[in-house]
Amino acid sequence: MLGHRQLRPNEYWQLLKRRGWIVLIPALVLPFVGFAISYLVPPQYVSQTTVLIDQQKVPDDYVKPVVTADLDNRLATMKEQILSRSRLQPIVERLNLYPGQSMENRIDNARTNISIKLIHSEIARSGGLPGFTIAFKAGDARTAQIVCGEITSLFINANTLDREQSTQGTTDFLKGQLDDAKRNLDEQDARLAEFQKKYVGKLPGEESPNLNMLTSLNTQLEAATQQLARMQQDKTYAESMLAQQTRDVVPSEAPGYVQSPQQIEMAQLQSQETELSTRYTADYPDLIAVRRKIGELRAKMAASPTSPTHTAATPSVRESVGVQQLRAQVRAATQGIEAKRQEQAQIQNAVRMYQDRIQSSPLVEAQFKQITRDYQTAQQFYDDLLTKVNHSKMAADLEKRQQGEQFKLLDEPTLPDSPSTPKRPLFAGAGLVLGLLIGFATAALLEFRDQSINTEADIWETMNLPTLATISWVGDKVPDSIEKKGLKGLFQRSPKDAIAPSEARG
Structure with missing residues (x-):
């Protein structure tokens, strides 16, 4: 009897011996069922490649990189760009992925099956990001490899183009600022020269x-x-x-x-x-x-x-x-x-x-x-x-010569020789776990509904009477009342039926 009182450990063991076959049957059958079901699931193949982040060849002390954004953020931005509809739709249409569905669903399925994982450095205190992996899952091994290669090429080209555009845009912007600064400097120079000319001799230091x-x-x-x-x-x-x-x-x-x-x-x-x-x-x-x-x-x-007055004729005076x-x-x-x-x-x-x-x-x-x-x-x-423009020009030239930071393909996309899913041992293990759960649940339910008395504790719990003595079964034949009921009697015996053999022996 289960649910009417608290059982002791040995009673659990007795319960397992009585109901063990109910647990054993589904535990043996369902693994085979799960293994068989795994053949009904369409196989999925995963192609994977590794992209290494190759750092700048020239030391930063000589040529400072223009693109200084965090690599995680740049990868996240590139991922959103590459997984956009404009990038994925040509691949889906060219390889005829997920036929029979609407284009929106086909693109969503392609996005779902693309996996990008970052590889962080395992060296202590380095904090670097050596690379990342790209994987694609498809129903055909060759298709998975081709799509994985396409996505990888998109990432490599996007990084190269993004760095070139960033360096060129920075250079153009700095050139515009330099022209404005030169005009301002010329104005200040002319103003200073005019002031010096106007106040010559009055300038400081004179x-x-x-x-x-x-x-x-x-x-x-x-x-x-x-x-x-x-x-x-x-x-x-x-x-x-x-x-x-x-x-x-x-x-x-x-x-x-x-x-x-x-x-x-x-x-x-x-x-x-x-x-x-x-x-x-x-x-x-x-x-x-x-x-x-x-x-x-x-x-x-x-x-x-x-005329002066003369008393006589005036002679000519000679000095x-x-x-x-x-x-x-x-x-x-x-x-x-x-x-x-x-x-x-x-x-x-x-x-x-x-x-x-x-x-x-x-x-x-x-x-x-x-x-x-x-x-x-x-x-x-x-x-x-001027210094920044020169640095930017060197950085742009470095990118054009493929000497800056690059995404380098470390491994070609793999051609899977076996499907990644379904994993048949996993299906069998799931069937085993499910069989055990069903078996234990059935055994517990049967034991909960069983009203038979098997121990002295059951007599006390049911009749509230002490047990005076117990007599082992010595007969060769089970009483007809029990034998006729068969297995049903095990579930439907009343307490009086349970003590009937004792009365017969008396």
């Missing part, structure tokens, strides 16, 4: 030369001023000597000669002008007034000329050699003074110019720093882009 030049100009100005003063003194002395000799000549060489009042006034004004010019500059008010009077007096004398030399000295002194004044004015202008340079240097320096900073930034950006 303060010390400007100060030295200013000191030198001040020294020259002081020396020119002193020379001008000496030249004016010499001119005054020569004019006084000339006037003295002229006065001495008139009485002796021109008897009866009398000067007019305008000439006397002119001589006095010229004497004042000489005295003032030796003491003051040309901008002095008194000197300007005297020169204005001289000009006005000369205009009057020119407008109304008067001596000394007077002529003095007049030549006066003229030379006048020209020298005029030249020196021009030189003094030039030095003064130069002094003002250098003073302006020194005063405006801080402001010019601030503007120059900003322009120089912009120029240096543009130059550095241009140099960086």
